[in-house]
Amino acid sequence: MNKTALRALLRERRALIAPESHGFARPTGQGRRAPGLSQHQVDQLLHRTFGTYHRLESGNYPNPPTSLLRDIARLFGLNEQEWVSLCRYALLQDPPGPLHLSSGKEVPGVWQEAVDGIRHMAYVTDASWEMLAYNRRFATMFPHGKVPANTLRWMLLDPHGRETLLDWDTAWAPMVLPQLRAALAARPDDDVLRQIEKEVLAETQTADLYATGNSHPHPDGDERPLLHAQEGRGWVTMCAAQPLTAPGSRLMILVFHPGETRIHARAGILRAT
Template structure:
């Protein structure tokens, strides 16, 4: 309420409105600190609607509809992209879901809750933190990111929003730019790993949804899927990245894949930078 007893702008019977929240979240981000948006002479202190759409890889029209509070069947993938673009905290992401679609986001680890319960989360987090400065993260059976260290957030900000490693690889437009040799080195091996996991856990609903979502959302993935390639893991693989965090510099990493002794339904990945092979050396 304001000093005259009237409602504060953007506040209604259900509290602050979604448009007001989105405008506030946009306004607090400095575009000069985002390499993709930084431009000489830019004076804007916050993100524009077009900026958010570009960072999220969605149409400006579709994001504009969300900010105008137009009711629609916004997908979890769409809302998570917006959450990542706006750098929302977990509580803010939950609020976005509640305001936009009337329900909280699904828990990423629900299908494998028993597996997660078998792992000492504090010990796992300590292990990941001890890998710094190398990015290290843990996923469940369906590649939902459940834990990570700070370098992961520096390299891959999308990981903060209960993201899925495979969905980002195949459905996020920026992935093709950031994962060097996307098809040969990343997409095909990842599809092979999904096929391997599906063969070993044919009744797992989360894996089934993952396969369906990727094949429905990516024509390139559908074409590669017909190769019938099967790959168990990426341990030891040398891969290249070109991330905003490195300001466009190409970085070579060696992938270390691990599994906790107490559960074969979790994965731990460490990306060790290979300085001898960096920048095309």
């Protein structure tokens, strides 16, 4: 627990909430003059026993339950980045999932301009793998430039996807299916992901691969064979990043090289010297 940072974050955000907005009267005579909710009022609003919030803010609550942290974050109106900070300060780890189910479903519009400026194939998907933005170079990967609405469903279930993703059953599906499992662990109530999982389980081949439970958390740096609609057979190396305002979303940059020879299979690691 980082007591100093935790105390500073909680005090700052608690001070911004007017007691009157939650039905509390501000004292007019002798008594508390500090801005915002009192620690006891926070306990009342969260239906916690007296002193619970004080223990947390003072740094005397080791390993607080994430349910308490989530309730406080929502009461204080924290955004997703502040939610991550709260969990890191209180638990020394990232949160188990987003603060709000709607998070990860949108990114600032400037991402389209940013993607357009990338010379390699590039796109941005939301936390459900729904397409948000892509550049023209990426569209050329598909016959007639028809980009799929959901890249996860396309990779796992679309017959055209299996033709494009060469060696689909060994080089692609076993790496992609664990990402579906990981996404659902973080977002168990996501209707889009649940539907994709339902379709995966309804097909014998994908269901068997899904049942193996392999662990492959992200594709960053992976190099896999791919059939480009215009440039033919080749190898694509994937660079993955996440817009910070949208947990679960992804910026994917695909570096494609036509031909039978792998280019980045033994590429070095970049590190500061």
